[in-house]
Amino acid sequence: MLNIQKEGLAIRGAKPVREKWLPYGRQWIDDADVQSVVDVLKSDFLSSGPKIPEFEKGLAEEAGTKYAVAFSSGTAALHAACFAAGIESGSEVITTPLTFAASSNCVLYMGGKPVFADIHPETFNMEPQAILKQISLHTKALIIVDYAGQPAPYDEITDMASAHGLVTIRDAAHSIGSIYKDRRVGMSTDMTIFSFHPVKHITTGEGGAVVTDKKELYRKLLMFRNHGITRDAQELQRQYLPKWYYEMQILGYNYRITDIQAALGTSQLQKLDQFVDRRRELASLYNEAFRQMPELAFQRQAEGTSSSWHLYPLRWKRDYFTAGRDDIFQALQAENIGVNLHYTPVYLHPYYQSLGYRRGLCPNAEALYDEIVTIPLYPLMTDHDLQDVVDAVTKVYNYYLK
């Protein structure tokens, strides 16, 4: 845990709303999850056993796709998706700046160039018109992020992608369980990736996956996960083979998930709907409370979407408060509310600055970054916890309101 700077306590002398720290997110592990892991530990296979295809089958069903390939992390899944999409030196890939760095780092891994398109100021998702402006002769793919769990405008985006022959990759690290126009999460793009990090909807400790309907992409993803090796007789270049024979055909990685993790994943997947329902319930209670405070803005939900609410970002419109985001952030921490920040626009990080990206690229994302604070949201939160957050926000709001 960070050392909380009580120095910056906004409301000096007043007792904090909560005595005990409330984290911004956390996993929910029950006895069935524990048992699923113990069973694998006592079985014959710890890795590359029967639990991986079982987990993948469940993921494909959830996503509404034919295929799923599980990986050691969401980042590995993104890397594999970029490989399968054919990203190489000279390829440009358009993505959002308002995301975790992995969404664009995966392009750099393949030698490609991330290009950032600005967000809509109210939905906080990628704006189709902004994407269109960035399309060039070198554009190969789009990596679309469903910020905080809300599906991006896929109809507009995929129309544009097919007009320009672009591969569509959906970074659904925030949005497993979300719905876009009656479609499940894997059904809108060529590939969709998930993360199973403990703050995400379901967890395997570390883990990720790519789902797709396309056999050709599926084949590439499988090879990439396992050093570029295949044993599939139909794919081998040599014929009349001994039983032991395999070929390494491309430069892949060891990005395999373990059977231990996959078993946990299958057990967690049974509870996904329940987790997402609870997140939606908590989010609507937050919305109801913050509607009373027009100087605060929360994410506008686009028509036809049902978010799975990974995060609850709250925007403090600078003009209405005597203090900026950092003071507000610190004041909420002093109330023992686990706040967080999603995200620093990726290209403002020093590494991206060293690559030549400059401030001013995406004004909407930069403006949002200056005003945003993520407040706690996870299914294990009680209504009482939620009321504490609302009380703390109200206290800080009243204190700093002009």
Ligand SMILES: *Cc1c(COP(=O)(O)O)cnc(C)c1O
């Ligand atoms: C968490 C996350 C990732 C990376 O997933 P890991 O499993 O932590 O590697 C990628 N993109 C987004 C938007 C994320 O939130």
